[in-house]
Amino acid sequence: MARNEPFGCHRCGRQVPPLQGGCRNHCPYCLHSQHVDINPGDRASDCGGLLVPVGVEHSGKKGWVILFRCERCGASRRNKAALDDPLAPDDFALLVALSR
Numbered sequence: 001m002a003r004n005e006p007f008g009c010h011r012c013g014r015q016v017p018p019l020q021g022g023c024r025n026h027c028p029y030c031l032h033s034q035h036v037d038i039n040p041g042d043r044a045s046d047c048g049g050l051l052v053p054v055g056v057e058h059s060g061k062k063g064w065v066i067l068f069r070c071e072r073c074g075a076s077r078r079n080k081a082a083l084d085d086p087l088a089p090d091d092f093a094l095l096v097a098l099s100r
Contacts, residue, residue: 002041010034010050017087025079026051026066028088031098033079035070040079047073056081056098064095 004018009027016027023041026033033051038044049072057065064081081090 002039003043004041007034019082020085020087022080022082024082024085026053026068026090028082028085028090031066031090031094033068033077035072035075035077047075049073051077053094053098056095064090066090066095066098 002023004023006015006017008015009030009032011032012027012030014027014029016024018024025037025040031053035045035047035049035051036043047070049070051068051070053066054069055067059065062080064083065078066081068077081095083089083092
């Protein structure tokens, strides 16, 4: 069962609320994440490394998708941006900066 719970960001230290209507896996303020999932919300990865946003792409079906690379194990991950979340939308200016 997928878990969607608040967390403290391991990079910027801000408290991140759960995503409305899905599972949040990254900080909306700095876009970093922690490598704790294999599939969104499953908490099945034992790596725990910092997932650094390294790029962004736009999909007609999913919208903006953030590309991550784990600093510890090198794994690549992708996650849909949460621009329409009413409590804590992803920082659009950071997404634009990643697209350059």
